[in-house]
Amino acid sequence: MKPRFSLDLARPSRRHWLGYLLLAPAVLLIGLIIIYPLIVSVDISFQNVNIARLDQPRRPFTTANYERLFASGDFWNASWVTLKLIVIVSLFCFVIGLATALLVNNKFKGRTFARLLVALPWAMPEVIAVVIFAWMFDSSFGLMNWVFIKLGFIDTTINWFSSPAAAFAVVCITMIWKGYPFVSIMMLAGLQSIPEDFYNAARVDGANAWQRLVNITIPSLMPVLGVTLVLVMLWVFRDFSIIYVMTGGGPLKATQSLSIMTYEQAFGFFKMGYASAIGVVTLIICVIASRLMIGRAPDNI
Amino acid sequence: MAGIHIERVTKSYGQLAVLKDFSLEVKDGEFVVFVGPSGCGKSTMLKILAGLEEASSGSIRIGGRDVTDLAPGDRDIAMVFQNYALYPHLTVRKNMGFGLKMRGTDSTEIDRRVTDAAKILGVEHLLDRRPKALSGGQRQRVALGRAIVREPQAFLMDEPLSNLDAKLRVHTRAEISALHKRLGVTTIYVTHDQIEAMTMADRIVIMRDGIIQQIADPDTMFRKPANLFVAGFIGSPGMNFLRATVTSNGANPAVRLFGHEVPLQASQSLAGRDVVVGLRPEHIVAGPGPVTFEVTPRLVESLGSEKYIYVDVPSENRAEVARSGGDERRTDTIIARLINPDERIADGRITLSFDPARLHLFDATTQASIE
Ligand SMILES: Nc1ncnc2c1ncn2[C@@H]1O[C@H](COP(=O)(O)OP(=O)(O)O)[C@@H](O)[C@H]1O
Ligand SMILES: [Mg+2]
Numbered sequence: 183m184k185p186r187f188s189l190d191l192a193r194p195s196r197r198h199w200l201g202y203l204l205l206a207p208a209v210l211l212i213g214l215i216i217i218y219p220l221i222v223s224v225d226i227s228f229q230n231v232n233i234a235r236l237d238q239p240r241r242p243f244t245t246a247n248y249e250r251l252f253a254s255g256d257f258w259n260a261s262w263v264t265l266k267l268i269v270i271v272s273l274f275c276f277v278i279g280l281a282t283a284l285l286v287n288n289k290f291k292g293r294t295f296a297r298l299l300v301a302l303p304w305a306m307p308e309v310i311a312v313v314i315f316a317w318m319f320d321s322s323f324g325l326m327n328w329v330f331i332k333l334g335f336i337d338t339t340i341n342w343f344s345s346p347a348a349a350f351a352v353v354c355i356t357m358i359w360k361g362y363p364f365v366s367i368m369m370l371a372g373l374q375s376i377p378e379d380f381y382n383a384a385r386v387d388g389a390n391a392w393q394r395l396v397n398i399t400i401p402s403l404m405p406v407l408g409v410t411l412v413l414v415m416l417w418v419f420r421d422f423s424i425i426y427v428m429t430g431g432g433p434l435k436a437t438q439s440l441s442i443m444t445y446e447q448a449f450g451f452f453k454m455g456y457a458s459a460i461g462v463v464t465l466i467i468c469v470i471a472s473r474l475m476i477g478r479a480p481d482n483i
Numbered sequence: 484m485a486g487i488h489i490e491r492v493t494k495s496y497g498q499l500a501v502l503k504d505f506s507l508e509v510k511d512g513e514f515v516v517f518v519g520p521s522g523c524g525k526s527t528m529l530k531i532l533a534g535l536e537e538a539s540s541g542s543i544r545i546g547g548r549d550v551t552d553l554a555p556g557d558r559d560i561a562m563v564f565q566n567y568a569l570y571p572h573l574t575v576r577k578n579m580g581f582g583l584k585m586r587g588t589d590s591t592e593i594d595r596r597v598t599d600a601a602k603i604l605g606v607e608h609l610l611d612r613r614p615k616a617l618s619g620g621q622r623q624r625v626a627l628g629r630a631i632v633r634e635p636q637a638f639l640m641d642e643p644l645s646n647l648d649a650k651l652r653v654h655t656r657a658e659i660s661a662l663h664k665r666l667g668v669t670t671i672y673v674t675h676d677q678i679e680a681m682t683m684a685d686r687i688v689i690m691r692d693g694i695i696q697q698i699a700d701p702d703t704m705f706r707k708p709a710n711l712f713v714a715g716f717i718g719s720p721g722m723n724f725l726r727a728t729v730t731s732n733g734a735n736p737a738v739r740l741f742g743h744e745v746p747l748q749a750s751q752s753l754a755g756r757d758v759v760v761g762l763r764p765e766h767i768v769a770g771p772g773p774v775t776f777e778v779t780p781r782l783v784e785s786l787g788s789e790k791y792i793y794v795d796v797p798s799e800n801r802a803e804v805a806r807s808g809g810d811e812r813r814t815d816t817i818i819a820r821l822i823n824p825d826e827r828i829a830d831g832r833i834t835l836s837f838d839p840a841r842l843h844l845f846d847a848t849t850q851a852s853i854e
Contacts, residue, residue, distance in 0.1 A: 379568035382535050387582035387633070388556025397581070401572040 279365025346436030485546025772836025
């Protein structure tokens, strides 16, 4: 038998080589577009850089960016705004998403259309959604002022974008509107994977609709719920365009989240080292938060 | 515990009539099996009994109480599902206690009953596991356990054994029977497997296309099938069918089978009618007998203790009988089931015989049994 020099990937001992071979291009690509910039930005965050240029020599190592960051009121304000956004937007996205999913999971005429309607905001580009909401909340021609006055909630028009609380509320509403369909779609998929016999068994056992929701539907959705929650929170955490287009972070930094602050420092004040430091901190928070969430999700089903 | 009265229940899904005039009286403590080919409406009837489906018409009483329009939870019945429907997020203990908890039973009582049921079923050591960590057989027991802790008036079981492998199925079959003897609770059990029906039932309800074909105990079902469908469905292998025309041979009517005049113990009035003659494979014996014929088997299957002999049917005797789904039998062969045959097959020929008293007669057009 003559020796074979060709790479025999069919051998049991080498079977996993093919896997690595097929993965290689993707890994390279990820390395190029994610890992490399990440390393660069971590590197920059430890230098006193204004406009980062890769062809210039490294500046000396310094932790000044981080020291300044943790001492800055703006940073803590942005963190607080981000936290508030995450809690409020995620909460409402979940309540509305779950409710609409339960609704369109029922059998009724026009269900397909209703499902489409529920998913509609998800398909709309963020900037367009923001423009629509900015219009609706416009102080002089806005729909919302008119509705609220007609309903008698307010007696003079509110200038939504000059009051910090109102601007924050409008941003929240826009994000919820944009974000709940994702939860709804995920929940619907989860709902459809619950076997009908679970409900039949519970009905025979005498569970009413509320008991079935609490004891079967919600626990069965738990795995999907956990992942979805992480994804929604990360989306709120790093979403930039909605806030930027709507308020630009104002008024009085009331809607300045960490991502807005990063952008402002980097491309407004050209303090790229400082901006990178914010970015790195954001990244660390994201990683820790998602680890905690995913780790806590029950591993049943 | 209670009897169940089903009165003229029908069910249609739009145009499709799934149940047609289903009436049945189940006695207190009886074990009744609904059997029939897949799609004949067994599960539908069970769901109507459980209150999970609404009957199109008719009424149901459990223990004398009209439950036709009662919610499933108010009927005091427990159901075992084919895929067990155990909740993956709850432990076995919580799964078994679920029904009691939903009814607001206090927790010490739930605990006591769950432990008792677990003892009966031998799953005490599994109580703190999740269903995912159980084998098929164990899940099956837990599902039974969940039904018995409720101490309901009746059990409804929908093909509870069909997800088990063959060996476990035989074993669990016996266990369910034993459990029924022990608890004495009225049970309605659905299966498509006639062997399960024959071995477990006090009475069998055999169904086809939503119509009850016969209600009888297993022995009667086997000895006196009401029609060709029942005759072909019960027994394994199923009954052989031969077409013949009754002739009047002096005093006795007779039919021609395998070239022999076979006298029938039937009334003279049958003369001239087309009939289907049924003969069970186990009623054909090796060696000479009242009606003897020598054949060349088409095929011999040996199962050790018994042999299946496939025999060609003369063309005049070939019967076109639609059999139940799945059981595709050729019309040009019959099967003889010989238990421990001594008869050697010499030169490919074998002598077989049968007793005319064992023959079943069916009307060729109505398919009903002729007494
Ligand atoms: N929800 C439904 N809608 C329409 N047809 C149904 C529905 N459920 C069952 N059927 C039909 O009713 C017939 C009987 O079903 P089923 O009772 O499940 O049969 P089986 O005897 O196999 O348990 C089948 O033909 C099935 O297609
Ligand atoms: Mg069925």
